[in-house]
Amino acid sequence: MLKVYIGNATTEVDYTKYVVDQSISITKSINVPTTCSITLCNQDGAFVLPALRSYIRIYSTKYQRSLFTGFLTNDPARTFLAVGGAANQLFNFQLSFTSDEYLLNIKNVALIPTFVNQPQGQILQVIAETLCPGFYDFTYCTSGDIVPSYTYDPTQSWSEIAKTFCDGSRYRYSAIDKQIHFQPYGDGPLGIEYDEDKPQ
Numbered sequence: 001m002l003k004v005y006i007g008n009a010t011t012e013v014d015y016t017k018y019v020v021d022q023s024i025s026i027t028k029s030i031n032v033p034t035t036c037s038i039t040l041c042n043q044d045g046a047f048v049l050p051a052l053r054s055y056i057r058i059y060s061t062k063y064q065r066s067l068f069t070g071f072l073t074n075d076p077a078r079t080f081l082a083v084g085g086a087a088n089q090l091f092n093f094q095l096s097f098t099s100d101e102y103l104l105n106i107k108n109v110a111l112i113p114t115f116v117n118q119p120q121g122q123i124l125q126v127i128a129e130t131l132c133p134g135f136y137d138f139t140y141c142t143s144g145d146i147v148p149s150y151t152y153d154p155t156q157s158w159s160e161i162a163k164t165f166c167d168g169s170r171y172r173y174s175a176i177d178k179q180i181h182f183q184p185y186g187d188g189p190l191g192i193e194y195d196e197d198k199p200q
Contacts, residue, residue: 001061004016024038031163033099034099036056036068040095053072056071068176069099069100072095074095078092100179105157107131109130115152116148116149120143124161125180128180131158140180
């Protein structure tokens with residue numbers, strides 16, 4: 001079974017009952033942000049449409065782990081369904097989310113001192129901490145290769161920097177549950193395959 005929680009970075013509300021059947025789609029590729037689309041229906045008067053940049057957590061009770069976390073990146077499009085019921089007018093709302101690194105990708109700073117003889121993982125961590133202090137956990141961020149000299153470019157997103165490091169060193173990165181993962185290929189499975197049509 002899947003549970004869907006939406007809120008802000010510290011407080012979440014259970015939206016599971018509002019999720020339209022078979023509407024969850026998670027798209028995951030190597031070394032780029034993961035995306036998720038989901039459709040909600042305002043089936044009762046307690047429904048509150050999530051605000052832009054709300055935080056979602058899709059949790060599998062079978063695997064006892066999150067399948068996706070991230071931020072709402074669009075103003076939800078709505079489709080009229082019917083008149084009546086506790087909500088008076090029924091709508092479907094289409095929401096799009098991007099994984100946790102979205103918060104890093106929409107921020108930049110003018111200057112970070114040049115990194116000299118620093119490992120890739122440390123560089124990514126320092127940049128992330130500069131952009132979003134205290135938000136992420138770096139327990140699963142390993143060292144990677146040593147970079148003789150690296151100058152931060154504010155025109156590049158954090159994900160673009162991470163992808164450059166990963167592609168050059170056969171590493172992979174991801175961001176879920178506010179944790180940054182920076183790991184070599186072959187250290188474990190890349191994730192859980194989810195098919196909504198299969199029993200949970």
